[in-house]
Amino acid sequence: MSRVIIVGGGVIGVASAYFLGKAGFQVILLEREPTLGALTTAASLQAVRAQFTDAVNIAMMKESIAFYEDFNRILDLSDHNIGFHQQGYLFVTSEEDAAARMQERVAYQHAHGLPDVEYLQDDELHRRFPYLAPEARAATFRQKDGWLSAHETLDGFRQAARRYDVTIRTRTEVRQLLTRGERVIGVSTAAGEDLEADATLLAAGPFTAQLARTADVDLPLQPVRRHRVVIGEHERIPHWGAMTIDEDTGAHWRPEGPGAALAWAEPEAPSPPRRHVSPDPHFTFRVMEGVYRLNPFWLDVAETLKRDNVFLHAGQYTVTPDHNPVIGPVNERPGLWVISGFSGHGVMAAPASARLLAQLMAGDIAPDGNPYALDRPSLYDGSGEQMVI
Ligand SMILES: Cc1cc2nc3c(=O)[nH]c(=O)nc-3n(C[C@H](O)[C@H](O)[C@H](O)COP(=O)(O)OP(=O)(O)OC[C@H]3O[C@@H](n4cnc5c(N)ncnc54)[C@H](O)[C@@H]3O)c2cc1C
Structure with a gap:
């Protein structure tokens, strides 16, 4: 052996x-x-x-x-419970060009083994995801994606x-x-x-x-630092929502129990590998501003947020x-x-x-x-x- x-x-x-x-x-x-x-x-x-x-x-x-x-x-x-929540991934755009690219992407995904990706726009998008801002023009959604x-x-x-x-x-x-x-x-x-x-x-x-x-x-x-923010219980967060990604900027959030988790892969130079990665304390404000653009309820969350309900972490992607x-x-x-x-x-x-x-x-x-x-x-x-x- x-x-x-x-x-x-x-x-x-x-x-x-x-x-x-x-x-x-x-x-x-x-x-x-x-x-x-x-x-x-x-x-x-x-x-x-x-x-x-x-x-x-x-x-x-x-x-x-x-x-x-x-x-x-x-x-x-x-x-054993891995907590697999298949509440979907929703990539959202406010831009016309991006909406056209999304349609092409969905056609490719349908042809390559993912027939269940949906292309959503206008009224249907807002009916299914009423927490989105009026600027949200189009999205792709797959229910079986999620988190665990x-x-x-x-x-x-x-x-x-x-x-x-x-x-x-x-x-x-x-x-x-x-x-x-x-x-x-x-x-x-x-x-x-x-x-x-x-x-x-x-x-x-x-x-x-x-x-x-x-x-x-x-x-x-190469290791590259990335952040994650977890927000504890908050009544303005739609807990039934999807992992929601602003396709135009990359800022994203998803429900996490009674709260939410947020992230944003901002451009950052590679760094040496670290056992303890210090987060940038300003990241929390930036990511909330980032997700607010297409998810306006985040303004209400930010305005009523208590410091002890915010958990900021950083780690390193290993990138090729x-x-x-x-x-x-x-x-x-x-x-x-x-x-x-x-x-x-x-x-x-x-x-x-x-x-x-x-x-x-x-x-x-x-x-x-x-x-x-x-x-x-x-x-x-x-x-x-x-x-x-
Ligand atoms: C902020 C952030 C958000 C992310 N979000 C997602 C996501 O939503 N979905 C997703 O799929 N992925 C996500 N990732 C990426 C995901 O976390 C990683 O791809 C994954 O955890 C890599 O696992 P790993 O086992 O390769 O590495 P690690 O979890 O880093 O494990 C490597 C292990 O090696 C050990 N080690 C290192 N050197 C030595 C040594 N010399 N001797 C002995 N042990 C050693 C370390 O202690 C460590 O435990 C995210 C990453 C970050 C930083």
Whole structure:
């Protein structure tokens, strides 16, 4: 049986541990923090959509959503609740040009496996979503998109992985990769322990490129800070609403229990990977102003908001040049594998991407059947998904 070391216990590392264990690998997962999922996974907005603009990502997210819909049965869990709210994703515009582009996008999505994306405009849009501003001209909507609990998702994978030969060690920091000639043969920990394996999988989120550099490998991954604001209970928030994205600016919000969660992928320069990401305290005001444009009830919320009802967090997206993840072997370094670069999509992509990784490692999928390979020509040509929410 082959032995695999996974570095990183976020949602991607733990989902990978499950699929690799199920495929018959002996797995050791090493996580630096005292708890799993404490870094990027904990900062996520936890939203899940299949409304992508290219066939490869549509297929990946459809597979993941089907998995999430049937999570307990597939993982043989009872009494587990990932809190999957399929209240839809609504991309809204006030611009005529954008409305025309939306119609083309919906036609593409219908032709590529998403027949249930709706194009809504004018009266119908305002009848279905009366909280929108009169300026809202058109939108696309898919009911089966939504959000869930990333923490419960990770924990479900963890529980299911325990049925296989999977060992999870927290408080274990990997300092560097061990090499023998060209090969990566394992890792060395901060406690001075050397662990060897047939394959070493980097699932270290924003720290993935830094770890790869310890074996002289340059991965095209950059951490970029992103914010999230959670607002506690507020009566003016329509709790039945959709994940609502201002397509013209990118500002978005969604219900979160009796309150809401808001985010906005503002332009920001890449930064070094960080264990603690300091938020910009002004972000809360900017994002509320951002969502207010097409959702005017946010003015009422902002005017009556109490400071202790606002929770601001920041984390780091791990970004590739084409905004799609890298999954698979690092060919220049036999024994080294990577699953990272998920931008704002790692929670939604976890089931399908970890399943793909395990099948690649088991040899059940040929390398040329992997659209997320590190050596794909499109990685650097900017042709990938550009909606960075
Ligand atoms: C503000 C924000 C909003 C987001 N919203 C969404 C969303 O709505 N939907 C969505 O799908 N995605 C979203 N994302 C992205 C999503 O959170 C990530 O894609 C996903 O969590 C990545 O998971 P991961 O396991 O790859 O990384 P991480 O969760 O970062 O896990 C990596 C783990 O590796 C560990 N590690 C690092 N270095 C070492 C080391 N040397 N030794 C041992 N362990 C190490 C870390 O401690 C960490 O636990 C959002 C991200 C942010 C920041």
